Amino acid sequence: MYNKFQHFLQEELQKIKDAGLYKNERILVSPQGAKIKINTGQEVLNFCANNYLGLSNNLQLIAAAKKALDSHGYGMSSVRFICGTTDLHKELEQKIADFFGTEDTILYAACFDANGGVFEPLFNEQDAIISDSLNHASIIDGVRLCKAVRYRYNNADMEDLERQLQQAQAQRFRIIVTDGVFSMDGNVAPMDKILELAEKYDALVMVDESHSAGVVGATGRGVTELYNCRGKVDIITGTLGKAFGGAIGGFTTGRKEIIEMLRQRSRPYLFSNSLPPMVVAAGIEMFNMMSATNHLQEKLHANVKYFKDKIQHAGFDIKPTQSAIVAVMLYDAKLSQDFAAELLNEGIYVIGFYYPVVPQGLARIRVQLSAAHEFEHIDQCVSAFTKVGKKLGVI
Numbered sequence: 001m002y003n004k005f006q007h008f009l010q011e012e013l014q015k016i017k018d019a020g021l022y023k024n025e026r027i028l029v030s031p032q033g034a035k036i037k038i039n040t041g042q043e044v045l046n047f048c049a050n051n052y053l054g055l056s057n058n059l060q061l062i063a064a065a066k067k068a069l070d071s072h073g074y075g076m077s078s079v080r081f082i083c084g085t086t087d088l089h090k091e092l093e094q095k096i097a098d099f100f101g102t103e104d105t106i107l108y109a110a111c112f113d114a115n116g117g118v119f120e121p122l123f124n125e126q127d128a129i130i131s132d133s134l135n136h137a138s139i140i141d142g143v144r145l146c147k148a149v150r151y152r153y154n155n156a157d158m159e160d161l162e163r164q165l166q167q168a169q170a171q172r173f174r175i176i177v178t179d180g181v182f183s184m185d186g187n188v189a190p191m192d193k194i195l196e197l198a199e200k201y202d203a204l205v206m207v208d209e210s211h212s213a214g215v216v217g218a219t220g221r222g223v224t225e226l227y228n229c230r231g232k233v234d235i236i237t238g239t240l241g242k243a244f245g246g247a248i249g250g251f252t253t254g255r256k257e258i259i260e261m262l263r264q265r266s267r268p269y270l271f272s273n274s275l276p277p278m279v280v281a282a283g284i285e286m287f288n289m290m291s292a293t294n295h296l297q298e299k300l301h302a303n304v305k306y307f308k309d310k311i312q313h314a315g316f317d318i319k320p321t322q323s324a325i326v327a328v329m330l331y332d333a334k335l336s337q338d339f340a341a342e343l344l345n346e347g348i349y350v351i352g353f354y355y356p357v358v359p360q361g362l363a364r365i366r367v368q369l370s371a372a373h374e375f376e377h378i379d380q381c382v383s384a385f386t387k388v389g390k391k392l393g394v395i
């Protein structure tokens with residue numbers, strides 16, 4: 001039986017390779033950080049991790065995780081509602097709510113699960129979900145699992161959102177759903193305008209803060225801080241796997257009754273294991289750190305500004321960004337791949353993206369800044385860009 005299927009898979013895999021879309025994994029043999037070592041022995045500067053605050057290898061978080069291993073053990077062997085809830089889980093949920101200025105929080109194994117489990121328990125065929133066209137795959141999948149009527153608006157396009165909201169007046173409840181930061185351009189969802197439209201057309205609002213929490217806003221409270229609308233968004237989802245330590249874990253935080261209903265009905269919460277105590281304890285430590293000081297945000301914001309100024313001064317085009325993601329535009333697909341390969345030879349690890357991940361003719365290198373970077377790392381990065389840019393005729 002497997003023969004025919006095997007043949008089919010081999011052909012499909014070959015097609016992925018022929019299209020240049022086959023994903024190879026680079027193997028790290030060091031902790032995640034500004035400088036990483038790969039299994040070829042090469043040491044490179046890392047500009048493609050979601051390690052925005054540089055906490056992936058933070059000693060305070062490691063110590064908190066080790067301590068919880070001793071006090072609460074290794075695993076929970078249970079979902080939350082059977083015997084998988086510890087005092088630590090409750091404490092972390094409260095810390096997340098305090099951080100975002102929301103009423104309650106529910107933890108998941110990942111934000112993919114938070115988004116996968118948020119729509120189906122709350123909405124049905126009488127309702128409408130109005131989703132940004134560039135929303136994350138997990139939002140798209142979550143929407144698919146729900147019977148609500150779907151509307152889609154062009155990325156951050158408020159005129160289009162308004163048209164969709166007008167059409168969605170036919171439904172009982174409406175929810176506008178957006179990423180906080182869009183990961184390919186680094187642009188931020190215009191929350192002020194989204195909330196105005198939500199008010200005008202009687203819609204709820206949900207934001208996925210995965211790339212914005214910890215990063216955006218003076219104190220890293222995300223897009224609701226940037227747009228001064230804390231407490232006005234009904235549902236926020238996010239991850240502990242990016243700025244917040246980078247290990248694993250996701251959450252939904254927001255209105256009390258919404259969270260209460262998710263605890264009763266959200267399938268990834270009910271039918272999937274509880275986060276291990278060490279991860280939860282490190283999360284608590286991380287939020288304590290966030291409430292004590294903003295110095296990581298300040299360093300990150302300074303690094304982003306430093307990189308943006310230098311790379312533009314070197315003659316490169318970048319997309320407007322309000323996050324820690326900077327898209328250095330090369331436009332041509334092959335050039336983006338050659339450029340990234342040359343940069344790796346220069347000790348700079350970044351990824352080139354091209355169609356269909358980004359629109360045709362808008363290939364780019366995505367640079368992700370971190371509070372773990374020092375100015376000298378950024379200097380090295382821009383020097384390498386300049387050298388390769390001259391060699392490949394870009395600048």
Ligand SMILES: *Cc1c(COP(=O)(O)O)cnc(C)c1O
Nearest residue numbers: 110111112136208210239241250
């Ligand atoms: C990374 C990401 C996710 C998934 O988060 P995990 O916790 O890794 O599952 C969800 N939404 C957005 C917008 C993301 O960027």
